[in-house]
Every structure is written in structure tokens, then in C-alpha cells.
Amino acid sequence: MGNLADNMEYYLKKLLALSASGFLEIKRKELAGKFNCVPSQVNYVLATRFTLEQGYMVESRRGGKGYLRIRKVDTDGWELPGGILQELQQGSFSAGQAMGIIERLLTGKYISMRESRLMEAAIKCISTVESEQLQSELRGSLLRCMIQALFY
Amino acid sequence: MGNLADNMEYYLKKLLALSASGFLEIKRKELAGKFNCVPSQVNYVLATRFTLEQGYMVESRRGGKGYLRIRKVDTDGWELPGGILQELQQGSFSAGQAMGIIERLLTGKYISMRESRLMEAAIKCISTVESEQLQSELRGSLLRCMIQALFY
DNA sequence: TGTTATTTGACCATCCCTGACCTTTATTAT
DNA sequence: ATAATAAAGGTCAGGGATGGTCAAATAACA
Known part of the structure; x- marks a missing residue:
């Protein structure tokens, strides 16, 4: 027992x-x-x-x-397209790359309009950081954190 | 019952x-x-x-x-509680303060469960930044950006 | 043996519900 | 008119019923 x-x-x-x-x-x-x-x-x-x-x-x-x-929690349909998961392995992201991913999540109906606005706002917000290097790293970890929060 | x-x-x-x-x-x-x-x-x-x-x-x-x-009362649901708007004037936030605000948005039904997870994930993510100072400033601007994205 | 997982108990926080007492407003008596 | 009375609703502190937390003790495991 x-x-x-x-x-x-x-x-x-x-x-x-x-x-x-x-x-x-x-x-x-x-x-x-x-x-x-x-x-x-x-x-x-x-x-x-x-x-x-x-x-x-x-x-x-x-x-x-x-x-x-x-x-x-119902995880049906929560599988992300492999491409995105792979891209997320990357450490750093330009704002444009990040936006691209968010947009694909939206058009793929993985996230709602409001959620995409939330994510985009967070990513844009990062641009106020001085160091370019830190910026792109932060975008990467933000993306990973946020996506993980939604899909796991 | x-x-x-x-x-x-x-x-x-x-x-x-x-x-x-x-x-x-x-x-x-x-x-x-x-x-x-x-x-x-x-x-x-x-x-x-x-x-x-x-x-x-x-x-x-x-x-x-x-x-x-x-x-x-018909607010179209877009009015935030005044208290929160006021708090957001603050420049910097501890992780705890930020979580508190997010939680109030959730319990006040201003945001969904998923949205709150998204926002919390973003805030937590910031804790990886070295400088404490930068951390708390980033939390502040993240909060403001995200809330603005949703409500304006 | 050292580490991790489990188990317990004391103390805490929250929610609901009641009852005693208070304030405001309408009506009635003088 | 004025004063007394009746008929509402308001406040607040207290108690019972839950669930939550945390640290210490114990057990299981490597």
C-alpha cells in the first residue's frame, strides 16, 4: 500500500x-x-x-x-505548432521577431485578441531598456514565460 | 445548494x-x-x-x-477601479505589489484567468534581471503598458 | 547517513449569519 | 404646526464554520 x-x-x-x-x-x-x-x-x-x-x-x-x-484543465488543442516551440529555443529576439510569433499565435487562434494585445504591449515595453543586448534577451524570456503560462 | x-x-x-x-x-x-x-x-x-x-x-x-x-450600472466594463489607476502612477513596483494589482483585476473581473496568468508570468519573468532597481522600474512600466493595452 | 517526502498541529484568514442598537422618514395625535 | 410614534433601513461586533500556512517531527529513500 x-x-x-x-x-x-x-x-x-x-x-x-x-x-x-x-x-x-x-x-x-x-x-x-x-x-x-x-x-x-x-x-x-x-x-x-x-x-x-x-x-x-x-x-x-x-x-x-x-x-x-x-x-x-482542458489541454485539448493546446499544442503549439512545432515551429514556434523551436523558435522559442532561441535566447534573444528582436521586437519584430517577437511580434511575428505573437501574430501567428493569434491567427492560429491559440490566443485571443486581448491576449495578443497584452503580449505585444509587454514586448514593446521592453524597448525602453537601455542595453540592446538586455532588450533582446528580455524579449526572449518574456515570450517563453508568457507562452508557458498559457500553454502548460 | x-x-x-x-x-x-x-x-x-x-x-x-x-x-x-x-x-x-x-x-x-x-x-x-x-x-x-x-x-x-x-x-x-x-x-x-x-x-x-x-x-x-x-x-x-x-x-x-x-x-x-x-x-x-453600465460601464461597458472598461472602467478600472480608481484605486488601481492611482497606484499605477507609481514608477516602481515590487513583485508583490504587482501581483496584488493583477489579482485585484482578476477578482474584479476586469481580466480573465488566462490574462492574469499572462501578466503574472511577465512580472515574474522580470525577476531574472540583475539590477533590483531596473527590476522594479520594469515591473512598473510593464504593468502600465499591459493595462493600457487592455483598457484604452 | 544525508536528503527528500510526508505528516502533524498550532495558529491564521475568511466567509457567513445573527442580534442588539442606531438613524431616517412617514404618519398620527394633540 | 409640533411632538410622539411607527416603520422602515443601517452599522457593527461577535461567533461559528471552513479552508490556509508554516515549521517541526517523522518516515522513506538513495
């Missing part, structure tokens, strides 16, 4: 898979009761096994009728 | 949506009666779910013939 955290993870993922609504809503204390542990153990499991990187989102509410709600 | 406050919120918003006049007029005591609670609970619901930031206005009158009148 695995440990408590593993068992709880398994239990939650099973329930989640069975749930018709696409999300799972539980009470922290009840769950802890079912596994005969302290409530904060639930937080540990959520923090280590249901992170965004792992494809889960957890919402919660305190107070009377409080809850924990776990949903699997 | 959710809790009392949620139910009352739902009830009021439904009535408001159905109302031809564009506003909803109720008696505090009656409403409390309908939900079998104390009248001040109505104030709680109004204070937490019908704020100006959330796009509602509540007028009232005491005494005989008193009433509560709720209306949805």
Missing part, C-alpha cells in the same frame, strides 16, 4: 474521472476524515499533485458551506 | 435581469422573510455582491415607504 498522500491522490483522481460535471467538489475536513488524517494533509496533496503544471486547477472557499473544487 | 448569501444573490440577479425597468426595488424585511433570515443579512449580500466594482448600484430609503433599489 502506498502512503496516505498517494492514496488520496488516487482517490481524488478517480472521483474526478467519474464526475459528470468535469469537476470535483469536496469538503476538506470530510476528506481528511475519510483518510483519517489532519485537514492540512489535504492541502499537501493538492499542492504536490494537483498543480497547474500537472494540469489541474483548485478553487476553494472558506467559511460555512466552504469547499474545495478540483478540475482538470 | 449553496449558502444563503449565494442563493439571495442568485435570486436578486435573476429578478434584476428579468425586470423591464432596469432596476429592482425590494423591501429589506420582505426579502429577509422570503429567505428566512435576519434583515441585516440582506445588507451583507448587497455589500459583498452588489458593489460598484462589480457593476451594481444600490440606493435606499429608510422610514415608512422605505425601499432598496438595485441597478446594474
Whole structure:
């Protein structure tokens, strides 16, 4: 038998898979009761096994009728065209290159109009930095960070 | 079912949506009666779910013939809370301050979950810059640029 | 044996709901 | 008119019910 955290993870993922609504809503204390542990153990499991990187989102509410709600993030259709991923390997980007990538994300419907405006604004903003070198490096890491935030 | 406050919120918003006049007029005591609670609970619901930031206005009158009148204020959704506009005047921001603003934009429903992740990613990304000074300045201009891109 | 992962418990933050007391407005009595 | 009374709505502090955090203890592992 695995440990408590593993068992709880398994239990939650099973329930989640069975749930018709696409999300799972539980009470922290009840769950802890079912596994005969302290409530904060639930937080540990959520923090280590249901992170965004792992494809889960957890919402919660305190107070009377409080809850924990776990949903699997839908990553269908989130695959970026390989070309872009490859380009992102590059360390540095000119403003033009960066804009080009953002535009392709938009026309490919990977991002919304607002999201593209947000990204473009961030990239343009970088041009105020003195050093050309730093500028292009920053554009690169900004692009990578932002794209990662959206697609992973 | 959710809790009392949620139910009352739902009830009021439904009535408001159905109302031809564009506003909803109720008696505090009656409403409390309908939900079998104390009248001040109505104030709680109004204070937490019908704020100006959330796009509602509540007028009232005491005494005989008193009433509560709720209306949805039409801001086209583009008005930012004044507090945030003011804060943005600041030149520099710590990562924490910036995150706070982004979070308020999110909870105030000014931006989506994805947009907030995008903005947070950009802000965090800046932390790789060597100079602390430049970091906090960059955070400031990034915030201003991104918010401007969305709201102007 | 040293490192990492798990588990616990004490303390914290938030949300909801109530009740006592206060203020304002309309109505009624004088 | 004026004063008293009734009929609204407003405020605020408190308590119960949750969930959150963090550091220390313990267990598992390499």
C-alpha cells in the first residue's frame, strides 16, 4: 500500500474521472476524515499533485458551506505548432521577431485578441531598456514565460 | 445548494435581469422573510455582491415607504477601479505589489484567468534581471503598458 | 547517513449569519 | 404646526464554520 498522500491522490483522481460535471467538489475536513488524517494533509496533496503544471486547477472557499473544487484543465488543442516551440529555443529576439510569433499565435487562434494585445504591449515595453543586448534577451524570456503560462 | 448569501444573490440577479425597468426595488424585511433570515443579512449580500466594482448600484430609503433599489450600472466594463489607476502612477513596483494589482483585476473581473496568468508570468519573468532597481522600474512600466493595452 | 517526502498541529484568514442598537422618514395625535 | 410614534433601513461586533500556512517531527529513500 502506498502512503496516505498517494492514496488520496488516487482517490481524488478517480472521483474526478467519474464526475459528470468535469469537476470535483469536496469538503476538506470530510476528506481528511475519510483518510483519517489532519485537514492540512489535504492541502499537501493538492499542492504536490494537483498543480497547474500537472494540469489541474483548485478553487476553494472558506467559511460555512466552504469547499474545495478540483478540475482538470482542458489541454485539448493546446499544442503549439512545432515551429514556434523551436523558435522559442532561441535566447534573444528582436521586437519584430517577437511580434511575428505573437501574430501567428493569434491567427492560429491559440490566443485571443486581448491576449495578443497584452503580449505585444509587454514586448514593446521592453524597448525602453537601455542595453540592446538586455532588450533582446528580455524579449526572449518574456515570450517563453508568457507562452508557458498559457500553454502548460 | 449553496449558502444563503449565494442563493439571495442568485435570486436578486435573476429578478434584476428579468425586470423591464432596469432596476429592482425590494423591501429589506420582505426579502429577509422570503429567505428566512435576519434583515441585516440582506445588507451583507448587497455589500459583498452588489458593489460598484462589480457593476451594481444600490440606493435606499429608510422610514415608512422605505425601499432598496438595485441597478446594474453600465460601464461597458472598461472602467478600472480608481484605486488601481492611482497606484499605477507609481514608477516602481515590487513583485508583490504587482501581483496584488493583477489579482485585484482578476477578482474584479476586469481580466480573465488566462490574462492574469499572462501578466503574472511577465512580472515574474522580470525577476531574472540583475539590477533590483531596473527590476522594479520594469515591473512598473510593464504593468502600465499591459493595462493600457487592455483598457484604452 | 544525508536528503527528500510526508505528516502533524498550532495558529491564521475568511466567509457567513445573527442580534442588539442606531438613524431616517412617514404618519398620527394633540 | 409640533411632538410622539411607527416603520422602515443601517452599522457593527461577535461567533461559528471552513479552508490556509508554516515549521517541526517523522518516515522513506538513495
